[in-house]
Amino acid sequence: MSFRLRAARASDLEPLYEMAKLTGGGFTNLPPDRTALGAKLERAAEAFGRDDNKLGDDQFVLVLENRETGDVRGTCQLFTTVGQQWPFYSYRMTTLTQHSQELDRTVRAEMLSLVTDLEGASEVGGLFLHPNERAGGLGLLLARSRYVFIAMHRARFADRILAELRGIIDDRGGSPFWDGVAGRFFGMSFQEADYFNAINGNQFIADLMPKHPVYIAMLSDDARSVIGLPHPTGRAAMRMLENEGFAAEGYVDIFDGGPTMTARTDAVKSISDSASATVSSIDLEEGEKALVATGRLTDFRCCYGIRELLEDGSIALDSQAADTLDVAVGDTVWSVAR
The missing domain is CATH 3.40.630.30 (Gcn5-related N-acetyltransferase (GNAT))
Structure with a gap:
């Protein structure tokens, strides 16, 4: 599925x-x-x-x-x-610290404010x-x-x-x-x-x-x-x-x-590890497991997939992830390692 x-x-x-x-x-x-x-x-x-x-x-x-x-x-x-x-x-949750010199005692009371x-x-x-x-x-x-x-x-x-x-x-x-x-x-x-x-x-x-x-x-x-x-x-x-x-x-x-x-x-x-890249291939068979997303606002889609980040800054995806997201070569996706 x-x-x-x-x-x-x-x-x-x-x-x-x-x-x-x-x-x-x-x-x-x-x-x-x-x-x-x-x-x-x-x-x-x-x-x-x-x-x-x-x-x-x-x-x-x-x-x-x-x-x-x-x-x-x-x-x-x-x-x-x-x-x-x-x-x-x-x-x-806060703490109120009070001290009595006469008793030589310090009391710390935890409170909900x-x-x-x-x-x-x-x-x-x-x-x-x-x-x-x-x-x-x-x-x-x-x-x-x-x-x-x-x-x-x-x-x-x-x-x-x-x-x-x-x-x-x-x-x-x-x-x-x-x-x-x-x-x-x-x-x-x-x-x-x-x-x-x-x-x-x-x-x-x-x-x-x-x-x-x-x-x-x-x-x-x-x-x-x-x-x-x-x-x-x-x-x-x-x-x-x-x-x-x-x-x-x-x-x-x-x-x-x-x-x-x-x-x-x-x-x-x-959030800090997510990055965008252009899809250069959608027939990847082995690679890093990742979350992959595409689309802005109403068109947002996200699924699990397999990715390979290439030296030229592009990304290769497996065919199932590409099909699930309806993306093709040339489209932009965001991804983060699973």
Whole structure:
């Protein structure tokens, strides 16, 4: 089978909705709601249709397509600048050190402070692969194709980039972090708050969330134990982000306490290592495994292939990758080693 990433279109609504129902909650960027998903696709169409090199408030949606059947089996998203429509809130873990001369004792208190430090950054998110396709490196293709897209459209993205990882969700679909922190103030379950956020945005957090720091020592054991931890299904994603140069710098999600990873955009490995070249051959049989992409905006396509970088600056590709991407000799592609 041959799979490729391409720009999402309106006809992808139903497969996206079917995948959204499989996420199990805590997946704000892929809500199981046709109206919300339709709005995302409309916003993505506007972003793909704006053919310039200016940083704006864009959202791009990509889908993983089985080239042979046309089935959509995964998706991922990119946001060029977060915090433009409404504030982008995070908790940041900080430490307050206090000393008493009379007791000769120093006390360090860890706190969660509500911040908007990450406003203006770009974000990679919304990654979901159908459970039946979680083999053969397709998750890695989904994840890294976003960075190749950024490299190909660099002026449309900010100099800082973030990725939010889903936090710990229990067997009932609840969040120990939510129950121990925000849930005490909102009078609604994690699932209710998560769904409302996915559909309507998080302005209600600004309206109702206490602005004072939360002392971690005053939280329940269950809430404390999950701060900054990814959901078990997200551990591999966290390792991939770390391999790309992302780091956890004390920011956690305000809903489920999952870690927010950050990096300088130009320091992300798959972005800095991506390069363009003209195709000189499409019959390569042996070479280096790579991600190969072509096309601008709506015409973007990305797949796995085999490449050879030649001394004259051109690139040779295998026939399957060339067919999957619909490229021929003389076309321009971007690639990065797998």
